[in-house]
Amino acid sequence: MKRILCLLSVALLAVASWAQVSYDVIPLPRSIELSPKGEVYQLPQGAVVTYASGNEAMASNAQLLAEFLKTDAGFEVVPQADAKPAKKQFIPITLSLGLENDNHEAYQLTVNKKGIVIQGVSEEGVFRGIMTLRKAIGTEGGESISLPYVTIKDEPRFSYRGVMLDCARHYFPVDFLKEYIDVAALHGCNNLHWHMTEDQGWRFEVKSMPELAKKGSIRKQTVIGRNTGVYDGQEYGGYYTQEECREIVAYAAKRFINIVPEIDLPGHMLGALHVYPELGCTGGPYEVWPHWGVSHDVLCAGNPKTLEFLKKVLGEVAEVFPSKYIHIGGDESPRDRWKQCPKCQAKMRELGLTREAELQTYINKELEAYMQKKGRDLIGWDETLEGGLSEKAIVMSWRGTSGGIQAARQHHRVIMTPTTYCYIDYYQLKDQWGQPLGIGGYLPVSKVYSFEPTDELNEEEAKYIMGAQVNLWCEYVGYPQHALYMLLPRLDAISEVQWAPKGQKDFDAFKTRLPRMLKLYDKLGYTYCRKFE
Numbered sequence: 001m002k003r004i005l006c007l008l009s010v011a012l013l014a015v016a017s018w019a020q021v022s023y024d025v026i027p028l029p030r031s032i033e034l035s036p037k038g039e040v041y042q043l044p045q046g047a048v049v050t051y052a053s054g055n056e057a058m059a060s061n062a063q064l065l066a067e068f069l070k071t072d073a074g075f076e077v078v079p080q081a082d083a084k085p086a087k088k089q090f091i092p093i094t095l096s097l098g099l100e101n102d103n104h105e106a107y108q109l110t111v112n113k114k115g116i117v118i119q120g121v122s123e124e125g126v127f128r129g130i131m132t133l134r135k136a137i138g139t140e141g142g143e144s145i146s147l148p149y150v151t152i153k154d155e156p157r158f159s160y161r162g163v164m165l166d167c168a169r170h171y172f173p174v175d176f177l178k179e180y181i182d183v184a185a186l187h188g189c190n191n192l193h194w195h196m197t198e199d200q201g202w203r204f205e206v207k208s209m210p211e212l213a214k215k216g217s218i219r220k221q222t223v224i225g226r227n228t229g230v231y232d233g234q235e236y237g238g239y240y241t242q243e244e245c246r247e248i249v250a251y252a253a254k255r256f257i258n259i260v261p262e263i264d265l266p267g268h269m270l271g272a273l274h275v276y277p278e279l280g281c282t283g284g285p286y287e288v289w290p291h292w293g294v295s296h297d298v299l300c301a302g303n304p305k306t307l308e309f310l311k312k313v314l315g316e317v318a319e320v321f322p323s324k325y326i327h328i329g330g331d332e333s334p335r336d337r338w339k340q341c342p343k344c345q346a347k348m349r350e351l352g353l354t355r356e357a358e359l360q361t362y363i364n365k366e367l368e369a370y371m372q373k374k375g376r377d378l379i380g381w382d383e384t385l386e387g388g389l390s391e392k393a394i395v396m397s398w399r400g401t402s403g404g405i406q407a408a409r410q411h412h413r414v415i416m417t418p419t420t421y422c423y424i425d426y427y428q429l430k431d432q433w434g435q436p437l438g439i440g441g442y443l444p445v446s447k448v449y450s451f452e453p454t455d456e457l458n459e460e461e462a463k464y465i466m467g468a469q470v471n472l473w474c475e476y477v478g479y480p481q482h483a484l485y486m487l488l489p490r491l492d493a494i495s496e497v498q499w500a501p502k503g504q505k506d507f508d509a510f511k512t513r514l515p516r517m518l519k520l521y522d523k524l525g526y527t528y529c530r531k532f533e
């Protein structure tokens with residue numbers, strides 16, 4: 001009897017601790033095969049995580065796994081290169097390369113009596129697998145963790161899985177950018193689109209033009225509410241030094257996130273025009289805007305100094321950011337000043353252009369030629385389609401998906417980020433009572449989740465869709481907690497859009513998986529929206 005009771009309690013204990021581990025994480029892995037017999041592997045505190053020596057990225061992966069388990073679950077594992085098991089023993093966690101798959105981010109995670117193995121096609125794939133293990137373990141460690149035997153095979157659907165942060169309307173501290181990167185990595189994103197320049201502030205240090213960030217980052221005050229005409233009377237500023245940018249790039253790289261910097265041109269340029277008014281069609285003076293909206297004052301396309309200025313800026317951007325893709329904005333750039341400007345009109349005659357939109361294409365082509373020499377491709381918002389795209393341009397479709405569809409049909413690469421599914425500056429709850437003031441709109445988690453980035457495209461055209469991204473514009477978002485509140489849990493929803501094979505999402509199942517993620521957010525101190533629709 002005693003023995004039976006004892007066995008029963010061991011079994012109950014196993015069931016109780018199993019409940020802690022669930023491979024039904026977000027984004028959901030493609031294939032999860034649990035052992036039908038239900039065996040568990042006991043991962044002990046202090047377990048070794050091994051990897052082959054001589055690979056810095058794998059060492060960093062092991063180190064990060066140890067950090068994650070410590071902060072999430074208070075659980076200790078110990079990285080050790082080339083660890084050798086004692087006789088008839090196995091190393092508890094092995095990180096390795098050599099998985100064969102066309103997708104370089106693919107990984108396989110197995111748990112059986114020999115322990116836990118995460119094998120990737122690349123170091124990046126191993127990192128994605130580490131994130132799955134981390135989320136499967138969740139928040140509760142204990143003396144050991146009981147992991148059900150499993151084989152997980154996973155790879156992301158899209159190669160570009162982005163999240164954007166507008167650090168121009170409001171400046172966010174470097175430490176918060178790192179946290180934002182952590183959150184993005186937790187969700188399997190691989191690109192942070194960093195919006196750095198605006199009418200309301202220029203936030204990227206350009207060493208050859210030190211005044212640009214020093215003066216262009218400062219607005220005299222900020223409007224209260226939605227362009228009420230009432231201002232707070234407080235000077236507002238802040239910019240990122242190149243050293244800080246490099247620090248952020250390196251931090252992100254360890255988490256396999258690429259930073260795509262955006263210098264928005266030729267519109268949204270009052271930060272720069274305030275410092276260099278000669279670059280505008282009217283000559284200014286211009287102020288760094290203290291309110292929101294779209295300025296009619298943009299860079300003069302007919303002034304040769306404009307291209308010199310932009311090349312200097314983008315040259316330094318390329319030195320600081322190793323990204324293959326550099327974003328040159330191009331949205332909301334009214335062309336009425338160009339219509340009135342003798343220099344712009346003369347330029348159009350010289351180039352034989354008939355529409356002002358083509359002037360924007362002329363600038364983009366010049367910049368593309370310049371940046372191609374540095375091995376970089378340019379991304380632009382969908383307005384860049386209007387005057388014709390430059391040869392290698394990538395389109396970021398935001399005014400719906402039609403621009404992206406048009407670009408894909410012209411065989412241009414596309415990132416889908418339509419307002420209707422991806423603008424997380426919109427409210428996430430229908431009832432706005434008690435919500436922090438926002439720009440308007442309504443974009444619940446369910447709507448983000450329902451996004452299909454290749455709708456209306458045939459299989460051939462769909463190949464040009466690199467991926468999808470959520471955008472957090474920050475006119476009304478001035479603090480880190482608020483930014484995270486807008487992001488979570490809508491980032492969970494987009495992460496399954498980015499990862500799940502076409503047609504394989506299930507919102508009801510997603511909702512059952514979400515509470516474990518929220519528990520992790522609580523543990524990590526992330527602010528998030530506790531209701532979702």
Ligand code: ACM
Binds near residue numbers: 398
């Ligand atoms: C945008 O939302 N203006 C790209």
Ligand code: ZN
Binds near residue numbers: 299302303341342343
């Ligand atoms: Zn002009």
